[in-house]
Amino acid sequence: MKPIPLLTPYKMGEFQLSHRVVLAPLSRLRSYGGVPQPHAAVYYSQRATPGGFLISEATLVSGLPQGRQESSSFRDVPGIWAQEHVEAWRPVVDAVHAKGAVFFCQLWHVGDRVVVRPQQVSPQMSFDGRREELSSPRRVTAEEAPLVVDWFRRAARNAVDAGFDGVEILGANGYFVDDGHVGSAGLESRCRFAMEVVDAVAREVGGHRMGVCMDQFTTTGTGTGEEHALALHVVSRLNDHGVLYCHMIEPRIEGRRHVSRQLLPFREAFEGTFIANGGYGREEGDAAVGEGYADLVAYGRLFLANPDLPRRFELAAPLNDCNRATFYGAGHTDTAVGYTDYPFLDRVM
Numbered sequence: 142m143k144p145i146p147l148l149t150p151y152k153m154g155e156f157q158l159s160h161r162v163v164l165a166p167l168s169r170l171r172s173y174g175g176v177p178q179p180h181a182a183v184y185y186s187q188r189a190t191p192g193g194f195l196i197s198e199a200t201l202v203s204g205l206p207q208g209r210q211e212s213s214s215f216r217d218v219p220g221i222w223a224q225e226h227v228e229a230w231r232p233v234v235d236a237v238h239a240k241g242a243v244f245f246c247q248l249w250h251v252g253d254r255v256v257v258r259p260q261q262v263s264p265q266m267s268f269d270g271r272r273e274e275l276s277s278p279r280r281v282t283a284e285e286a287p288l289v290v291d292w293f294r295r296a297a298r299n300a301v302d303a304g305f306d307g308v309e310i311l312g313a314n315g316y317f318v319d320d321g322h323v324g325s326a327g328l329e330s331r332c333r334f335a336m337e338v339v340d341a342v343a344r345e346v347g348g349h350r351m352g353v354c355m356d357q358f359t360t361t362g363t364g365t366g367e368e369h370a371l372a373l374h375v376v377s378r379l380n381d382h383g384v385l386y387c388h389m390i391e392p393r394i395e396g397r398r399h400v401s402r403q404l405l406p407f408r409e410a411f412e413g414t415f416i417a418n419g420g421y422g423r424e425e426g427d428a429a430v431g432e433g434y435a436d437l438v439a440y441g442r443l444f445l446a447n448p449d450l451p452r453r454f455e456l457a458a459p460l461n462d463c464n465r466a467t468f469y470g471a472g473h474t475d476t477a478v479g480y481t482d483y484p485f486l487d488r489v490m
């Protein structure tokens with residue numbers, strides 16, 4: 142039988158993976174008060190396989206400003222800045238390791254200090270493609286930058302202390318990269334803040350234990366222009382820090398499930414492992430790996446709804462549909478619903 146490219150082994154740095162089907166980072170807003178709960182151990186271990194690779198939901202590197210903490214959209218995002226978070230993540234990571242999978246923590250900063258594209262205040266895409274307004278973003282000032290950089294560094298250390306195999310810096314979806322410093326111009330200075338974060342994290346835990354999640358800094362996905370050039374510049378600069386992997390989101394094609402396949406220049410610019418994400422199904426993923434377009438493919442909604450996704454791919458089995466209404470935990474009283482209750486194959490066949 143012909144091998145299924147997605148299910149072939151791959152060596153990512155020191156990590157021997159048994160297949161290429163990665164759990165994409167998925168915010169589920171079920172970490173009450175910012176603290177990961179025991180149900181997260183169930184959820185992640187359900188999706189863990191021997192030699193599989195899982196990326197955690199976006200996890201905050203610092204506390205949020207008051208107003209945002211209370212707003213339902215951010216309240217139950219997990220943190221990794223305090224010892225309490227380290228302790229709470231530990232059993233979650235242990236449960237994933239018990240299944241033999243590799244687990245990275247996605248580090249996120251969305252405070253009022255780091256800004257999200259000052260020129261394009263609204264609207265922005267949220268994780269699942271909804272449009273959301275961001276409250277008065279502003280640029281990080283030169284004085285503030287070292288503080289935020291240090292939050293990332295400390296969070297990376299905490300993640301490793303909690304047992305994570307490494308960390309991923311979230312630089313996609315408009316967060317983090319771009320115009321780090323007031324009055325900056327030119328590609329190098331536009332990504333100065335981002336590179337300071339990458340450098341600090343690499344020094345703290347090692348480039349071999351870090352990935353960076355990026356998009357082309359544009360929601361339109363034209364694949365040209367200034368944002369594209371900036372993204373390409375950042376990706377090539379990651380090589381200087383020995384970053385283990387570059388995880389890139391395909392530009393979204395509005396209203397359609399479709400892989401836009403616009404990442405080739407980035408794949409070519411990056412020397413490490415390349416992960417493609419966004420709209421992939423089994424066939425598209427197989428083609429991407431088979432043709433060398435990507436080393437690994439991250440699956441969001443399909444993995445959310447199919448805890449045994451690699452097995453289903455192996456058997457070309459039918460897939461569960463995801464339920465958007467239960468993506469985010471806020472407002473749901475039974476936390477298992479839409480989280481840990483998606484059926485495994487054995488229970489549906």
Ligand SMILES: Cc1cc2nc3c(=O)[nH]c(=O)nc-3n(C[C@H](O)[C@H](O)[C@H](O)COP(=O)(O)O)c2cc1C
Binds near residue numbers: 168197420443
């Ligand atoms: C419910 C939900 C939560 C998400 N949370 C995150 C997140 O925390 N960090 C991130 O980088 N992307 C996040 N994403 C984006 C996914 O990782 C992925 O890029 C997106 O779902 C497209 O891939 P897919 O077509 O395989 O679902 C989220 C997506 C969804 C649907």
